[in-house]
Amino acid sequence: MNESNKPVVEVKNIVKSFRIPLEGSNGIKQKLVNLLKGRKGYRTFTPLNDVSFTVNEGDFFGIVGKNGSGKSTLLKTLAGIYSPQSGNVEVHGSLVPFIELGVGFNPELSGRENVYLNGALLGFDKSEIDNMYDEIVKFAELKDFMDERLKNYSSGMQVRLAFSIAIKAKGDILLLDEVLAVGDAAFQQKCFDYFELLKIERKTIILVTHDMGAIKRFCNRAMLIKGGVIEKIGSPDVIAELYTEENIEIVKDSKSTNNKKQKKVSYISATFPHSKKKFKQSDTLSFSVEHNEQINDDIFISVSFSYKGFVFANRNSKYNDMNLQFKNSKTLIFNQPLEDFNSGNYDVHLSLHKSSNDRLLEHKPRVFSFIVTGRDLSRGGPMKIDGDWQLPNS
Amino acid sequence: MKLSNIFSKRNRVLLRELVVTDFKLRYQGSVLGYAWSLLKPLFLFAIMYVVFGVLVKLGTIEHYAVYLLLGIVLWNFFAEATNQGLASIISRGDIIRKISFPRYIIVLSTTISALVNLTLNLVIVVILMVVNGVDIHMSAFMFPLYIIEIYVLGLGLALFLSAINVKYRDTGHIWEIIMQAAFYATPIIYPLSIVIAKSELAAQFLMMNPVAQAIQGARYSLITHDTMTVTTLFNNVWFNLIPLGLVILIFVFGALYFKKNSKYFAESI
Numbered sequence: 001m002n003e004s005n006k007p008v009v010e011v012k013n014i015v016k017s018f019r020i021p022l023e024g025s026n027g028i029k030q031k032l033v034n035l036l037k038g039r040k041g042y043r044t045f046t047p048l049n050d051v052s053f054t055v056n057e058g059d060f061f062g063i064v065g066k067n068g069s070g071k072s073t074l075l076k077t078l079a080g081i082y083s084p085q086s087g088n089v090e091v092h093g094s095l096v097p098f099i100e101l102g103v104g105f106n107p108e109l110s111g112r113e114n115v116y117l118n119g120a121l122l123g124f125d126k127s128e129i130d131n132m133y134d135e136i137v138k139f140a141e142l143k144d145f146m147d148e149r150l151k152n153y154s155s156g157m158q159v160r161l162a163f164s165i166a167i168k169a170k171g172d173i174l175l176l177d178e179v180l181a182v183g184d185a186a187f188q189q190k191c192f193d194y195f196e197l198l199k200i201e202r203k204t205i206i207l208v209t210h211d212m213g214a215i216k217r218f219c220n221r222a223m224l225i226k227g228g229v230i231e232k233i234g235s236p237d238v239i240a241e242l243y244t245e246e247n248i249e250i251v252k253d254s255k256s257t258n259n260k261k262q263k264k265v266s267y268i269s270a271t272f273p274h275s276k277k278k279f280k281q282s283d284t285l286s287f288s289v290e291h292n293e294q295i296n297d298d299i300f301i302s303v304s305f306s307y308k309g310f311v312f313a314n315r316n317s318k319y320n321d322m323n324l325q326f327k328n329s330k331t332l333i334f335n336q337p338l339e340d341f342n343s344g345n346y347d348v349h350l351s352l353h354k355s356s357n358d359r360l361l362e363h364k365p366r367v368f369s370f371i372v373t374g375r376d377l378s379r380g381g382p383m384k385i386d387g388d389w390q391l392p393n394s
Numbered sequence: 395m396k397l398s399n400i401f402s403k404r405n406r407v408l409l410r411e412l413v414v415t416d417f418k419l420r421y422q423g424s425v426l427g428y429a430w431s432l433l434k435p436l437f438l439f440a441i442m443y444v445v446f447g448v449l450v451k452l453g454t455i456e457h458y459a460v461y462l463l464l465g466i467v468l469w470n471f472f473a474e475a476t477n478q479g480l481a482s483i484i485s486r487g488d489i490i491r492k493i494s495f496p497r498y499i500i501v502l503s504t505t506i507s508a509l510v511n512l513t514l515n516l517v518i519v520v521i522l523m524v525v526n527g528v529d530i531h532m533s534a535f536m537f538p539l540y541i542i543e544i545y546v547l548g549l550g551l552a553l554f555l556s557a558i559n560v561k562y563r564d565t566g567h568i569w570e571i572i573m574q575a576a577f578y579a580t581p582i583i584y585p586l587s588i589v590i591a592k593s594e595l596a597a598q599f600l601m602m603n604p605v606a607q608a609i610q611g612a613r614y615s616l617i618t619h620d621t622m623t624v625t626t627l628f629n630n631v632w633f634n635l636i637p638l639g640l641v642i643l644i645f646v647f648g649a650l651y652f653k654k655n656s657k658y659f660a661e662s663i
Contacts, residue, residue, distance in 0.1 A: 003571045018661055074658070080494035083657040103492040106415065120411035123404045141596070360444050384513055 008173055008204050009055040009078065016077055017046035031337035047073040049082070050377075055206060055221075057171075060199055062222035062236060063172075064243045070228040071208050074101065075177050078206065093172030096122065099176070102162030107151035111142060114150050115165055122169045129236040132168050140164035143290070159187065173204045194216075212240040213308070241371060244345045248277055248369045253364040265290050266303070268352050270367045271291045281374045285336045287367075290348060291326075298327060298355035303334055306347045307382035315363050318355060340371045382389045412503035419511060431514040439463045439522055448585070455585055455620045460519065460526050461613055465582040468540075468609050472548050473573055475508040479552020480569055484539055487663040497656040498649075499658055501556050505549050523617070533663040540612040542577045543641055547604050550645030553652040560655065560662050580606045586622040592601070601627055604637040 019042040024330045034041035045069035065071045076082045078089055079097035104121045105114050115136060129136075137143055140160045150158065170299060198205055209215060212251050215236045217223055222239035224231040269364060271286045289301050299340040300323050304314035317323040317332060326332055348368040352361045379385075421427045433654065443459040446452060455461055482504040483490070483497065542626075559565040580603060581589065589597040601607055601624050611634075614621040625631045 028562050031562070080463045081660045082490065098491065104489045106419070107417055109415065113418065115416055117411055120407050121489060121495075122408070125403065125407040 006057040009092075009095075009206070009378075010090040011051060011053050011078070014051045014074075014077060014084045014089065015046070016048040016073055016082060016084045017044050019043070020045050035248050044045065047228050048077065049229055050087070051225070051228070052087075053169045053223060053230065055204060055235060058202045059221055060195075060207065060219045060264045061204065062124045062204045062219035062239065064210070064212070064215060064222060064239060065225035066247070069225050069319070071225050072099075072177065074204070074225065075175055075208050077109075079175055089172065093156060094170075095173040096171030097144055097171045098169075098176040098177060099168055099175070101159060103163065105150060105158065107148060108249055111146040111153065111161060112148055114161070115146075118162065118165050119168075124167065124168075136161075136164045136168065140240045155318050156184065156187070161384055162391060163187070163190070163196065171203075173206070174198065176205065176207045176209075187258055212244060215240050237375065241373070244275060244371060248345070248371075266364075267295055267299075267362050268350065268364070270350055270364065272368050274370075277369065278337050278373055279340050280372050281372060285348075285370065286334065286339060287348075288333045290331050291352070295361070299361065300326070300353055301332060302351045302353060304349045305336075305382070306349065307344060311349070316353070318353070318358075323355075340377070341374050342379050342382060342384060343374050344382065345369065348380070350352050364378050397569050403536075405496060408495060408501055409499050409506070412500065413506050413510065416503065416507045419657070420507075425514075431511060432518055435463065435467060435515040435614075436520040438466060439518070452584055452588065456618050457526050457528050459630075460522050460528060461617045462583060463522065464613055464617060465518050465609050467512065467519055467579065468544060468612060469511040469580065469605070470515070473577075474511060474604055475545070475548030476551045476569065477616050478508060479503040479548070480555040480566055482552070483556040483560055483659060484563075484663060490663060491660050492662045494526045497659055498553065499653060501549070501552050501652070505545065505552055507546060507550070523603055528617055529614070531619070536615040537612055540588060540615070542606040543608045543638065544605060546645050547608075547641045550641070550648035552648070554648035557652045557655040560659055575604070576603070579603065579607065581622075582609065583633070584611065585628070590622070590627075595642070596599055597622075598627060602640070606636065607637040 010201060021042045022039075030041065047068075051070075051074065063071050063074065073082065074096070076099060077084055078091075079095070079099060079101070080089075081097075100116065102114075102118060102367060104117050106117065109117065112133075115133065116129055137146055140157075142161055143159060145153065145157065153161070159243055195205075195207075195214075198311070205218075206213070207219065218235040223233045224238040224239050224242055226246075241361040246291075268291045270287055270289050274285070277320065291299065299314055300318035302314055302316035302318075304311045306312065315334075317326065322332065346369065347366045348370075350367050352363075353359060354361060421430055427432065442462045446462055447459040452458070454629065479501050483498050486500045487564055488498075555569060579600060581600065583593060586597055586601070588599060601610065607624050610621055610623045614623045624634050624637070627633075
């Protein structure tokens, strides 16, 4: 994919800072008060601090970072909406930004009128939109609604219309910001199809997203940004892993502080002996669960594993012979060899149930998060499947 | 703000679409719709005719009702261009924050909307001129020049006001007061002869206001040669250069101020 190395976007030492007014200093009165009291009336905030990178022709370049890391500011600076204090952005070719879908949409106008208005903002003239109007309507599946006012559209219909116009935009370089985050699953699928198409057409794309799946699937290069500085530029796998790893730390931290505050009665506690979060497929994940004897009933434990938020497997101790002794021995140990886990990040959840009626006594979500490393490009999803491709006569 | 950019295809399309949208939205939801653009000046004329044509007689200018109507229509054009222009950048904050394009397109679109409205009003003025039996002179060819003068002044002020309004939201209130004072400081509803009777110097001073100069000039060219203009007041055509110079000065200053500040609109709105 990286055959040509002609740079099309060159970002050199960009610094961007904002003055955030305090106490609504938008009026002359507040300005005078501040002047008299010798206050500045604003604080300075620097979301981009000396950022430099290059995007080459045909790159599908991913930008990831936590909320507030400066990625949206970076995108707006690339789009020419913000002008940086120092440094410069050089763009070779026509650049079409999608900071948001449906820019300029007016609820009082009809769907048809909004197509022309939004189209004009994307750089199309009337005859160009005339030519693709039918296609836009067909793709948005809104044939019977085009003469209704936009305010009578559902939000899903609005997004569909906006997206249908957006994908018509012709540019050498496209900037996409979190467009993936809106809409239902069917809409996201349409987005992905569009990305695939862009990839085939070898357009240059800069994509800002939280979805590591999209980064790995589409991008050939990616960048992690943190606190307004570039942390790393590299292959999408490396960046996605780094980003996921950082997020695990945060989830962990916020959880522990929450627990301190709540002081909820807890019957069980889990102990993970691992100091690391990264595992190889040859490793075994093991942990122990203890209960604190405050329960009189017979109980059992259930462990579940999730991948991207979906629980894909669980195992309980109810039908395990050991469970009969759990009440007295207080501790159970669980061992999970990871050889059948694909690379990716996983969460472990625990729950405690009453044996007599399966009633849930306690649920402990995300007691542990871990990453399985190792790359097998032929596999995706959480678990290894046994099926494989072969020729018909072998 | 290169001139070539103003006429680039993308900017032209955008400008057109913004003006059209503005016009569509103006009478959105009203039963009579676009007809209001014509009905409003017509009713204004009816009021002028009853108050100043029948009840109060101010001066002896012929066709006084049409004379008044033209003055008010031109003043309303100036007021609309500056008031709408002033608010335009703030009210279009949604697209400014999302897309990059020359920001002056927005101000240009609101002033052009005002120009479209003026054209419709002038249609009524012309009809009433015919009804009232106003003679058309060769001087009517001067009329468009006065429109251009008011437009350039309005655009220059709109550029300055819209940019400063991003910084200080008090601008709208201050401008409202200034416009109220300016309305009475301009000989629109009263004939200039009333001021001359008190003090000729005061009249000369009032006529240095470009809007006053343009309105009186427009009335002279279109309605009646009874109208006092800068030329007749000073007995010297060259005095017209002072208000004209002011227009150019204000436009250049407004445009430069706008250009300097427009880079930061997206983050300040």
